[in-house]
Amino acid sequence: MKDSRHQRRVWYAVGAVLVVAFLAYGTTSFKSNLTPYVSFAEAANLERKVQVAGGLVENSTEYLDESQELRFTLVEEDGDTMVVHYDGIKPGNFEEAVQIVAVGSYDNGVFHAEQLLVKCPSKYQGVEDEVREYGSET
Structure with missing residues (x-):
């Protein structure tokens, strides 16, 4: 036992x-x-995969169809900018984005994105604005 x-x-x-x-x-x-969200300045000082978010700088997009290289510049709310390189197919709604999240790492003055998340304006945004305006008149 x-x-x-x-x-x-x-x-x-x-x-x-x-x-x-x-x-x-x-x-x-x-x-x-x-993969934490960090500012552009923080991303430049980290040697690991992070997420950065910003608005697309107008006329900064360059896409090479043959090599599927996408290069663009993001701007944060405080005005800081960051050049982003992405190897892959450009998202179809890229130019309409109100915010772009890039997942990757920073090296030699460029953020190398492995993944892009594109936030587009809501189709209801105009309706919401009209409702707010209508509600404020009473």
Whole structure:
């Protein structure tokens, strides 16, 4: 009977160690996959993948169809700008974007985006403005 209790305790201990190891691995994997939003200045000082967001600077877009290289400039609310290079197909609604989020890293004065997220104006935006104007007249 002592042997079976001892074996159970060993299996419980092994199971507990495996659970702790799995949780530790999961936590470190989760943290390494987080991609924080940072300012342009912060992105320039970090050597890891981050997200930056800004508006598209007018007439700054250059797209090479053959190589699928997209180059453009983003501007933050405070006026700081950042040149972004993206290798891939240009999103169809790129020029209409009210905000662009670039996921990637900064190197040698350029932000190299691995992914672009394009926020377009809402089709209801004009309706919302009309409702606000109508509501303010009363």
